[in-house]
Amino acid sequence: MSDEKPPLGSWRRVYAAIILYLILLIALFTAFTARWNQ
């Protein structure tokens, strides 16, 4: 049941990818605010 293969080979890699994605989103939001919000 629980031995289905996770994406990216392991769950740890999936979690790490999501954390990187979150950091990227925050960076994009910051750049977006700096560029457009006056």
Next chain:
Amino acid sequence: MRPADWAVLLASLVGIVGYGLYKGRGSDTTSKYLLAGRTMPWYAMALSIMATQASAITFISTTGQAYADGMRFVQMYLGLPLAMIIIAAWIAPRFHESGVYTAYEYLERRFDTRVRALVSLIFLIQRGLAVGVALSAPALVLTVIMGWPANVTSLVMGVIVVGYTVAGGIATVTWTDFVQMLIMTAGLLAALICAIWMSPVSLGEAMNVAGAAGRLNPAVWTVDWNNSYNILSGLIGGLFLSLAYFGCDQSQVQRYLTGKSIAQAKLSLLFNAIAKIPMQFTILFTGAMVFVFFTFTQPPVTFDSSAAKRIERSEGYAQAKSEYDAAWQARRSAATRLPEAAAEFKSAQERLDTARARAAGLAGVKAGADTNYIFLSFVTHYMPVGIVGLIMAAIFAAAMSTISAEVNSLATVSVVDVYKRYVRKDREDRHYLRAARWATAFWGAYAVVTAQYAANLGSLIEVVNKVGSLFYGGLIGVFVLAFFVPRATARGALWGVLVGEAAIFYMWLRTDIFYLWFNAIGCLVVVAAGYAVSLSNRKPQPR
């Protein structure tokens, strides 16, 4: 609404209910009725989780919030991906492996029956308060915008939801959520495209206008402990709020307990970790584009038509209206010369806000109290035929998906944690299946009846929502003790919840601390108090 809009709305409702009942047929055991026989694929659970969280009032008011206040609200969701990782890694596998029907059933296995009873009671109070409001809130807004009687709207919506939830159980709820989420996404994208397309300026110029008005602010790094959304409150407060909601609230836990494997449950949670923030960003960006639209098309003094009538009858309205018109013209003129005329635009925006507040004040109406009416007012007055019906279908879908999950989870806790545990033990499965159907019907009827009262007590909605948020710190704290503190005892958990809830109520009543912090601080108090009491016990309980 024109006939084509009605056709789209009715076709959507019939399609949703028909598809859900078809997919939920054969729910003839409690396992199938309450957990879909643990057969759900990840994508159905993923969209069900998302649809359950997106209520109609969130859909309606989030766009209005961006119109009035900008996009900073999106930061509230920054902690969500982290919460999803924690739940996927530690919480969901334990729930699945223990084979429980409810999150609170797990607490009896870990602690004792008192802790399970207390936390089940907290859930029933909290969700019981919320479910009537979830039904009445969109009905109230639709009353003002469409002229539909609030009681009739909530009754029709309630009867449809309760009908399919009683008939098909969680399989029907999950598959209707799946379709409802697709309709919501279609409605949202249609609204965004229309808002951009209907503005007389290019997208780049529209961004200049929204930015000059301070509406494009999804990242705020300034820390304010007492108010507002910023990166830190979003990451920490949002993390605890999401942990409580997705990890401890049965209305969400039950979604991923239906998974055919732990891996499928994890995938459904992690899909939300990725998709939720872009979705909220899109909703808020739509609100910012609606703001741009009303920079070039004059908006009313207030979008709440019933308040507008009172304002128009007030003494001094003509003078206030002429000031408002002049301020709007000045802002429009400056908007066409951005970014060079940024200072002039801001000054005109301030004049417009002042004139608006003054006009609203003539009838004792609070300026900015019309946030919930902005989006629907834009949709019904300016959007093309057919799209209006699609967006109305999206709003109905958002309301129904939330209510069905709440009714379904309230019934599950009532039967599994109360009825089966304390009232009628050791009866055959068919008896509990019947009880679950009756409990679903009861909570549905309860939602419809309380919605009738909530419709007459509109100002209480905010209060009830806040009261609901007061319990999450206690919930998350007791589950932290259960999962991560091996030495925690039943007595410690019980006292931890009681002390933690007392601390949260103290913060609410006696301090100005922003409510997002209640979850984090409340959880810490529960864990600290629970651990301290556990240590004072001579005999720690085995895990």
